[in-house]
Amino acid sequence: MKLQHFAIAFLFLATSSLTAQKKSITLEDIWKDGTFRMERLDRLHSMQNGKEYAVQNFDRETRVGTVDIYDYKSGDKVRTAVSTTDIDGLDYFISYEFGPKEEQVLLSTKLQSIFRRSTLGEYYVYNTLSRKLTKVSDDLIQEPTFSPDGTKIAYGKDNDLYIFEIATGNVERVSYDGKKNEIINGITDWVYEEEFAFVRAFDWSADGKHLAYIRFDERDVPEFSMDVYGKDLYQTQTVFKYPKAGEANAKVTLHVHKVGQEGVRQANNATVDLGTGEGYYIPRIEWSKDPNILAVQTLNRHQDILQLSFYDTTTNTSKVVMTDKDDAYVDVTDNLTFLEDNSFIWTSEQDGFNHIYHYDKTGKLKNQVTSGNWEVTDYYGYDEKTNRVFYQSVENGSINRGVYAVKLDGKKKQALATEAGTNSADFSADFTYFINSYSSTTIPWRFTLNSAKDGKEIKTIKDNQELKKQYNEYEVSPREFFEIEVNNATLNAYMIKPADFDASKKYPVFMTQYSGPGSQSVANTWGGSNDYWFQMLAQEGYIIVCVDPRGTGLKGRDFKKMTQKELGKYEVEDQISAAQELGKRDYIDADRIGIWGWSYGGFMASNCLFQGADTFSMAIAVAPVTSWRFYDTIYTERYMQTPQENPSGYDENSPVSHVDKLKGDFLLVHGSSDDNVHVQNTMVLIEALVQANKQFDWAIYPDKNHGIYGGNTRLHLYNKMTDFIKEKL
Numbered sequence: 001m002k003l004q005h006f007a008i009a010f011l012f013l014a015t016s017s018l019t020a021q022k023k024s025i026t027l028e029d030i031w032k033d034g035t036f037r038m039e040r041l042d043r044l045h046s047m048q049n050g051k052e053y054a055v056q057n058f059d060r061e062t063r064v065g066t067v068d069i070y071d072y073k074s075g076d077k078v079r080t081a082v083s084t085t086d087i088d089g090l091d092y093f094i095s096y097e098f099g100p101k102e103e104q105v106l107l108s109t110k111l112q113s114i115f116r117r118s119t120l121g122e123y124y125v126y127n128t129l130s131r132k133l134t135k136v137s138d139d140l141i142q143e144p145t146f147s148p149d150g151t152k153i154a155y156g157k158d159n160d161l162y163i164f165e166i167a168t169g170n171v172e173r174v175s176y177d178g179k180k181n182e183i184i185n186g187i188t189d190w191v192y193e194e195e196f197a198f199v200r201a202f203d204w205s206a207d208g209k210h211l212a213y214i215r216f217d218e219r220d221v222p223e224f225s226m227d228v229y230g231k232d233l234y235q236t237q238t239v240f241k242y243p244k245a246g247e248a249n250a251k252v253t254l255h256v257h258k259v260g261q262e263g264v265r266q267a268n269n270a271t272v273d274l275g276t277g278e279g280y281y282i283p284r285i286e287w288s289k290d291p292n293i294l295a296v297q298t299l300n301r302h303q304d305i306l307q308l309s310f311y312d313t314t315t316n317t318s319k320v321v322m323t324d325k326d327d328a329y330v331d332v333t334d335n336l337t338f339l340e341d342n343s344f345i346w347t348s349e350q351d352g353f354n355h356i357y358h359y360d361k362t363g364k365l366k367n368q369v370t371s372g373n374w375e376v377t378d379y380y381g382y383d384e385k386t387n388r389v390f391y392q393s394v395e396n397g398s399i400n401r402g403v404y405a406v407k408l409d410g411k412k413k414q415a416l417a418t419e420a421g422t423n424s425a426d427f428s429a430d431f432t433y434f435i436n437s438y439s440s441t442t443i444p445w446r447f448t449l450n451s452a453k454d455g456k457e458i459k460t461i462k463d464n465q466e467l468k469k470q471y472n473e474y475e476v477s478p479r480e481f482f483e484i485e486v487n488n489a490t491l492n493a494y495m496i497k498p499a500d501f502d503a504s505k506k507y508p509v510f511m512t513q514y515s516g517p518g519s520q521s522v523a524n525t526w527g528g529s530n531d532y533w534f535q536m537l538a539q540e541g542y543i544i545v546c547v548d549p550r551g552t553g554l555k556g557r558d559f560k561k562m563t564q565k566e567l568g569k570y571e572v573e574d575q576i577s578a579a580q581e582l583g584k585r586d587y588i589d590a591d592r593i594g595i596w597g598w599s600y601g602g603f604m605a606s607n608c609l610f611q612g613a614d615t616f617s618m619a620i621a622v623a624p625v626t627s628w629r630f631y632d633t634i635y636t637e638r639y640m641q642t643p644q645e646n647p648s649g650y651d652e653n654s655p656v657s658h659v660d661k662l663k664g665d666f667l668l669v670h671g672s673s674d675d676n677v678h679v680q681n682t683m684v685l686i687e688a689l690v691q692a693n694k695q696f697d698w699a700i701y702p703d704k705n706h707g708i709y710g711g712n713t714r715l716h717l718y719n720k721m722t723d724f725i726k727e728k729l
Helices: 002-020 027-031 190-195 465-471 529-539 557-561 570-583 600-611 633-640 647-652 655-661 680-691 713-728
Strands: 052-059 064-071 077-083 095-098 104-113 119-127 133-135 142-146 152-157 160-165 171-173 183-185 202-204 210-217 223-228 236-241 251-258 269-271 281-287 293-299 305-312 317-325 344-348 355-359 365-368 376-383 388-393 402-407 414-417 422-427 433-439 446-451 457-462 479-486 489-496 507-512 543-547 588-598 618-622 665-671 697-701
Touching: 027 529, 027 713, 052 095, 077 104, 104 142, 119 142, 119 152, 142 202, 152 202, 160 210, 190 633, 202 281, 210 281, 251 281, 317 344, 344 376, 355 376, 376 422, 388 422, 402 422, 414 422, 414 433, 433 457, 479 570, 489 529, 489 570, 507 529, 507 570, 529 543, 529 713, 543 570, 570 588, 570 600, 588 600, 588 713, 600 618, 600 655, 600 665, 618 713, 655 680, 665 680, 665 713, 680 697, 697 713
Parallel strands: 507 543, 507 588, 588 618, 618 665, 665 697
Antiparallel strands: 052 064, 064 077, 095 104, 104 119, 119 133, 142 152, 152 160, 160 171, 183 210, 202 210, 210 251, 223 236, 251 269, 281 293, 293 305, 305 317, 344 355, 355 365, 376 388, 388 402, 402 414, 422 433, 433 446, 446 457, 479 489, 489 543
């Protein structure tokens, strides 16, 4: 026994000596100096021959941008498709997209961000054979997209749609009534962009003869305005349509334009009668393999009934072919895939877990392709030659991701990449190869070429070993995964302890979380900037803990959707209970437990401090929702229905309703130009705290959006939060 104690003491002294030689992570390392910059495969594109792939590169020394083509098997660069040194009149480009025949490349410059996903930009078509550069428009445009034969480009400009003919330069106008804050043609409004996650609301038919698009009439949608302070004597205002929960949404209609027949005032644009009865939102449109059949997805306002309809251009009629229902809500995805016979693949939670289904062209179920008490997390595609479906799932544990293949009939499943951690595949066009992106908590992103036949690794493309080597020079601690049992639920969690952790001491705990519906924070993957910050805090003697409560994802439909109509109730109960359980551990100081979060996580951090006043001693809330009455229709009503239908769900779980319970230290942060979670949320909470005579700290970052970044902004914010933690926890 004495020898054992001596050995342990010697090991501890040796470890402490080694630890003392390590560097300490600083906020400048994370947010200013780019110390932990990672190598990636930027804008990976599989060439149609299935043997090659393209990647966008930029040489920092020569300032030359290129699109380089690599051979899958050898990994060698075989040619350069685009180089700014070869293009007169184009010094740089930001992104690229190959045309259908891969002889032309669409290059973007001068991109200007609008909202989270939308941009305006200047675009050029570069012919890699003739080396001719053609400007698409003299104006800044949105979402330019090649026609199937590569001769035309459709794009949005000033809320209308246009078609540009590359060879002649002729422009065909598709719509005429676009007007800011009134009518939008072919480009989504704010709430569709944010919550249905798409901007391009138009699509070419397979033969290029028709262009389908969604028209948004947002004249009845209430306006929201934000002051922009800038540097001038007077501030300006940004005014845009933003439907808050329970308010009017844009009225959406679907139209089909016959290409080449411009007509007058959209006279040739057929208005599609969907005939769904339940249609309220149109979250997806996509042409099938049949050039006359347009697939349209519609949702009712509660988002618990999703219908898939086929519109036939030859008869101008629609038919509902499939309906997906749920007692809570139905998720919208991009997984609809048409096979050559116009049968289609679909994903659904109808059996309690997200799985893949195969339907015939009439919407009749042929078979369920995957099944089991686990979730399909990504659908990669279907290979007609081998009759295999490729997908990602959590079959190897809910904090991990694996890549799999299975026959269309659900048989002969193969595990292609299942090393513990996160595997994500990008398949070649002919499904011969896939590039696997892999990381874990201890291994930074590694990119390997694998055989799609059996998953066998052929070669390493990039492995970020330099980052790993550099990271190991710092004082870092492992992320320890565990499960915690609270409120009759088993929750995933992780813990980061100080490198010199001593179980005989007591440590303060800083809890991080997001907790939003279907989200996951506890994952076996390489961390980002916040994870480096957590390591820095661990260096300072804090234990970091993250818990995914009920309502988060990848543990089945019932676990995820049990928070329906009560956002913030069960998640808060779980975070409080988890903190109380942690406080029972000998090495944790139960009087010094703090919590933080951003956006939904800020909503949670506020609620946890107020409602768990005897459990949490401090909290930081960044850009929080403070009442779901202030947030948008699509997201909020998906989980809460409308405030008119569910007033108690909105009000009883709002931090504003619990300010009187505040005992600990509270830091509240927001950007004044947050178009997503409006600063109104923070102002209303501030006023409630003031009237409750509760002291707290707060900061407003002028003209910063939901991400609160730009220049030294992130460095300043994280310095502020770090100082607050050191002072209050």
